[in-house]
Amino acid sequence: MGKSEVPFIEVKNLKVHYTSEGRKIHAVNQVSFSLQKGETLGLVGETGAGKTTIAKSILRILPEPPARIEDGEIFLEGTDLLKLAEDEMRKIRGRKIAMIFQDPMTALNPVMRVGKQIAEGIALHEKVSAREAEEKAKKMLEMVGIPGSRYRDYPHQFSGGMKQRVVIAMALSCSPDLLLADEPTTALDVTIQAQVLDIIKNLQKEFKTSMIMITHDLGIVAEVCDNVAVIYAGQVVEYGSREEIFDNPLHPYTIGLFGSLPDINSDVERLSPIMGMPPDPANLPGGCAFSPRCPYADETCKNTDVKLDAIDGTHSCRCLHWRRTAQMKAETS
Amino acid sequence: MSEVLMEVKHLKKYFETPKGMLHAVDDVTFSIGKGKTMGVVGESGCGKSTLGRTLIHLYESTDGQILFQGEDITHVTKHKMHQLREQMQIIFQDPFASLNPRMTVEETIREPLELSGKFKKGQLQEEADRIMEMVGIDERLRYAYPHELDGGRRQRVGIGRALSLNPAFVVCDEPVSALDVSIQAQVLNLLQDLQEKSGVTYMFVTHDLSVVKHISDHICVMYLGQLVETTTSKELFANPLHPYTRALLSAIPSVDIHRKKERIILQGEIVSPIEPKPGCRFAARCPHATDACRQPQQLREIEKDHFVSCCRAEEVWE
Numbered sequence: 001m002g003k004s005e006v007p008f009i010e011v012k013n014l015k016v017h018y019t020s021e022g023r024k025i026h027a028v029n030q031v032s033f034s035l036q037k038g039e040t041l042g043l044v045g046e047t048g049a050g051k052t053t054i055a056k057s058i059l060r061i062l063p064e065p066p067a068r069i070e071d072g073e074i075f076l077e078g079t080d081l082l083k084l085a086e087d088e089m090r091k092i093r094g095r096k097i098a099m100i101f102q103d104p105m106t107a108l109n110p111v112m113r114v115g116k117q118i119a120e121g122i123a124l125h126e127k128v129s130a131r132e133a134e135e136k137a138k139k140m141l142e143m144v145g146i147p148g149s150r151y152r153d154y155p156h157q158f159s160g161g162m163k164q165r166v167v168i169a170m171a172l173s174c175s176p177d178l179l180l181a182d183e184p185t186t187a188l189d190v191t192i193q194a195q196v197l198d199i200i201k202n203l204q205k206e207f208k209t210s211m212i213m214i215t216h217d218l219g220i221v222a223e224v225c226d227n228v229a230v231i232y233a234g235q236v237v238e239y240g241s242r243e244e245i246f247d248n249p250l251h252p253y254t255i256g257l258f259g260s261l262p263d264i265n266s267d268v269e270r271l272s273p274i275m276g277m278p279p280d281p282a283n284l285p286g287g288c289a290f291s292p293r294c295p296y297a298d299e300t301c302k303n304t305d306v307k308l309d310a311i312d313g314t315h316s317c318r319c320l321h322w323r324r325t326a327q328m329k330a331e332t333s
Numbered sequence: 334m335s336e337v338l339m340e341v342k343h344l345k346k347y348f349e350t351p352k353g354m355l356h357a358v359d360d361v362t363f364s365i366g367k368g369k370t371m372g373v374v375g376e377s378g379c380g381k382s383t384l385g386r387t388l389i390h391l392y393e394s395t396d397g398q399i400l401f402q403g404e405d406i407t408h409v410t411k412h413k414m415h416q417l418r419e420q421m422q423i424i425f426q427d428p429f430a431s432l433n434p435r436m437t438v439e440e441t442i443r444e445p446l447e448l449s450g451k452f453k454k455g456q457l458q459e460e461a462d463r464i465m466e467m468v469g470i471d472e473r474l475r476y477a478y479p480h481e482l483d484g485g486r487r488q489r490v491g492i493g494r495a496l497s498l499n500p501a502f503v504v505c506d507e508p509v510s511a512l513d514v515s516i517q518a519q520v521l522n523l524l525q526d527l528q529e530k531s532g533v534t535y536m537f538v539t540h541d542l543s544v545v546k547h548i549s550d551h552i553c554v555m556y557l558g559q560l561v562e563t564t565t566s567k568e569l570f571a572n573p574l575h576p577y578t579r580a581l582l583s584a585i586p587s588v589d590i591h592r593k594k595e596r597i598i599l600q601g602e603i604v605s606p607i608e609p610k611p612g613c614r615f616a617a618r619c620p621h622a623t624d625a626c627r628q629p630q631q632l633r634e635i636e637k638d639h640f641v642s643c644c645r646a647e648e649v650w651e
Contacts, residue, residue, distance in 0.1 A: 046513040159603070160377075189376035189540065191599050194584035198598055216514065219543075219586030246590045258588065260518035262547035264570070265589045270525065271547070273518030277483055 006078060007034035008210055009058070009178055014072035016053050016234075019065060023282045027053045027067070029234040032308075035227075037177070040204070040211040042225035042242075044218060044257075046278055050234035051214045052102075055180040058212075059099055060089050076178070095125040098176040102183040104163035108155040115141065115151030118170045125174045140169040144199055161192035165199065172203055179204070179211045185220065197224060218261060222246060227314065230254050233279055233289035236308060240315035248329070250311065250322045252294045288319070296321055337403075338534045339388065339502055340364040344397035346380075346387045353608040357383040359558040360397070362632060363640075365551070367501075370528070370535040372549030372566065374542055374581075378603065380558040381538045385504040388536065389421040390414055402501070419449060422495040426507035428487035432479040438465070438490050439475045445497050460497075468493040468523060485516035489523065496527060505537045509544060521548060542585050546570055554578050557606050557614040560632060564639035574641045574650065577615045613643065621649045 016028040028050045035041050043051045056062045058074055060081060074081045076096065081089065101107040109117055118137035122128065128136070138148035144165040146158075155163055164184065171179060181200065185193040201224060204211060213225055221228055221242070228245040230238040230253065238251040249255050259272035276293040279285055288306045291297040301320055308318045311326075319325070346358040357380040365371040373381045386392050388399060390409070399407045406417060425431035432441055443461045446452050452460055465472070468489040479487055488508060495503055505524065509517040525548065528535060539545050545552060545566075552569045554562045554577065562575040573579045580597040587594070601618045612627040613619070619626070625644050632642045643649075 046515060190542070190584040191376065191580055193586075194596060194598055197586075198596075217586065218588045222588050222590045223586045242590060246588065257514060260514045261588060262518075262521070262543040263589065264543045264546060264582075264585050264587055265592060268547075270522055271518035273522060274515035277485065277516070278513075 007075075008037040008039075008077060010034040010073075010075040011054070011058070012073045012075070014054065014057060014074065015070040016050070016057055016062070016067060017070055018067050020282075025282045026284055027234050027281060028057070029284075031072075031231075031234070031236055033229050033236060033239065035178075035210050035212065037210055038204075038208045039227065040213055040225045042221040042228045043212060043214045043231055044216065044221055044228060045231035046216055048278060048281060049231040050281075051231055052182055053234075054231075055099065055182055055212060055214055058178075058180060059093055059097055060084075061093075061099075091125070094121045094176070095174045096176055097178045097180065098171040098174070099180040100164075100167055100171045100182065100184045103187055104160060104167045105155075105187070107167050108163060110155050112154075113152050114155060114158070114166045115153075118166070118173050121170060122173050137169075137173065140173045141166070143172075143203070144169045145195075161188050161196065164188060164192075164196055168196070168199065168203075172207070172209075175207050175209075177210060179209050180214070181211060182214045183216070184213075186215070186217075200224070218246075218257065230257070233281065233284055235289065235318060237290065237318045238316070239308070240311075241313065244313060244315040248315070248326075250315075250317045250325050251290075251319050252296055252325070253290050255325075256293075296325070335366040335369070337364045338367040338369075338401070339536070340398075340400040341388065342398040342400070344384070344387065344399065345395045346383050346392055347395045350607060355607045356558045356609055357606065358387060359609075361553075361555075361560045363553055363560065363563050365502075365534055365536060368528070368532045368534055369550040370537055370548055372545035372552040373536060373538045373555060374540065374545050374552060375555035376540060376581075376603070378557070378606065379555040380606075381540075381555050382506050384555070385423070385506055385536055385538045389423060389502070389504055390417070391423070419498045420500050421502045421504075422498075422500040423504040423506060424488075424491050424495045424508045426510055428484065428491040428511070429479060431491055432487060432494075434479050437476045437478055438470060438482070441479075441490055442493050442497060445494060449498055451498075464493045464497050467527070468496075483516075484512050485519060488512065488520055492520070492523065492527070496531070496533065499531060500533060502534045502536070505535055505539075507539050508537075510539065510541065517544075524548070542582065554581070557603065557609065559614055559630075560642060561615065562639075562641050562643075563632075564636075568636075568639055572636075572639075574635060574639065574646045575615075575643045576619050576621050576645075576649065621645055 012032050014028050014031045018025040018027055031054060045051050057069055115137050118140055119133040122136050123133040138151055142148050146162060146165060185196050225242055227241055229236045232253050238254045256274035274293055279289055285292050287302040287304050291301040306318050306320055308316045310316045342362050344358055344361045348355040348357055375381045387394050439461055442464050443457055446457055446460055470489050509520050537548055549566045552566050553560055556577050562578045573582055580599050583597045599618045604617050611629050613630050616622040616626040630642045630644055632640045635641050635646055
């Protein structure tokens with residue numbers, strides 16, 4: 001994490017909970033990370049790890065209640081977004097920070113022409129006439145490979161991959177500085193996924209957009225991210241550059257994720273899954289949240305509040321025993 | 334190949350739609366060896382699930398032949414089908430939708446045992462316990478309802494139910510797609526363990542190529558109802574010959590960050606499977622398509638046990 005320069009976006013000790021039937025569900029617990037201009041950070045984790053909640057907190061679109069941002073700061077170029085008034089925040093949404101949602105079927109308004117949906121944001125944020133907004137919306141459609149002549153079509157007239165490209169065009173229409181991509185290709189087929197990732201990568205290069213890519217797919221992280229934060233039970237359990245995480249994963253959960261994954265380039269007879277189930281966020285275990293599933297956990301893990309420990313470079317790990325793991329790895333290789 | 338369990342010849346399944354005939358499965362021919370796993374891959378709408386369901390008579394085929402253990406089962410009586418059900422089962426993608434929400438775990442697993450009439454009352458309990466243990470369902474969950482279980486456990490119940498009568502053939506229709514990776518690995522291992530113990534034959538339908546490579550002996554690649562390539566899992570990944578297979582394989586994001594690979598980005602969208610034109614259906618997106626591709630394609634054995642439905646397969650990869 002860049003020490004000398006002020007990061008472009010910095011999330012500090014973010015804590016979010018939901019209230020459901022009187023129970024407090026701890027979705028995000030003290031998450032911190034930062035991102036430089038033009039960089040891509042991958043947030044990796046399983047269902048319910050808190051990835052989407054983090055993104056929605058940045059954009060301040062969490063439904064409050066039941067959600068509540070309990071604590072923390074989110075700095076965008078030095079301004080704390082959590083302290084902004086709602087009308088100031090509206091100027092940032094879409095303009096400075098935009099989000100691509102997972103499911104293109106529900107992210108688009110079914111009774112509004114797709115072109116109009118893109119032009120709407122442009123008209124809101126830029127001082128342009130209705131005609132200019134329409135022209136720009138057409139240009140955005142063409143940029144993602146959809147003919148401008150389809151401006152007047154409705155969402156149901158497009159395939160899933162095309163709808164997702166419309167959503168991307170909409171997110172990029174005001175050239176945001178930060179793009180929050182929440183599982184942007186999960187609903188798509190692989191060949192279409194390849195097309196969409198290709199478009200995102202090219203646009204990012206062109207506009208120097210920073211991106212937070214939320215995904216459960218380590219293959220996508222390998223492909224598009226510079227840095228990776230592995231999230232488990234609402235906490236960053238391991239952070240590092242792409243190389244640090246993929247070449248030298250040290251947290252038992254990260255190692256477990258790699259072992260669970262059938263890889264196209266290797267031949268293993270049996271996978272090595274992680275035992276057990278993710279914890280109930282309403283009732284998190286004491287100490288390290290991963291300890292009940294961890295093959296290396298001992299008594300201290302269960303009653304120590306484990307801190308994120310710096311390893312080297314940008315690599316850090318929330319595990320009491322990472323040194324032992326590193327040593328074991330050195331011995332076996 | 335070892336002894337053949339399931340053989341399909343020129344199988345077709347068409348659906349009538351207001352816009353015309355939808356060719357979901359179109360002239361598909363292949364066979365599955367006993368105790369083996371046949372993977373079927375393809376993208377949404379390619380007909381892979383329809384194929385699986387037609388094989389076990391959840392859909393009636395439009396044309397073609399299905400041979401099960403050497404016997405023609407293309408057209409069977411209701412009574413015969415009832416007997417065949419014990420032999421042919423299916424595990425569905427979404428275990429929440431496929432389990433009866435009003436039945437407990439134990440009731441769900443007991444139901445097929447009761448229907449089979451093979452067990453006396455006293456034995457039923459014992460047998461249900463054995464199955465629950467076999468698929469790794471904790472005893473205390475006996476009286477739990479599906480909504481009380483997480484996805485991984487629900488899928489274990491679905492597997493237990495499908496395998497309860499020791500079937501010879503099971504269609505696994507995207508059984509791990511709805512699960513998180515760590516749980517997915519647990520379920521894949523369970524399926525492999527059960528196969529090792531009972532010798533069951535799987536047809537594994539999925540869109541996930543990494544999963545299919547991991548679990549299959551042979552693989553069929555489908556595109557818009559047509560079988561475009563079939564061979565052993567090893568051969569398919571080492572030496573894909575159909576242009577669609579090549580594009581599909583190149584599109585998979587790999588966790589190996591040091592391997593440089595060339596990605597084939599396809600242009601265009603999948604065409605409609607309703608009243609399709611004759612010829613190769615991939616031609617519209619294929620970078621190598623010529624006029625010859627508009628003619629109907631034959632599945633040809635290009636190398637030993639490697640079948641491809643592309644008239645240009647040899648010249649393109651010279």
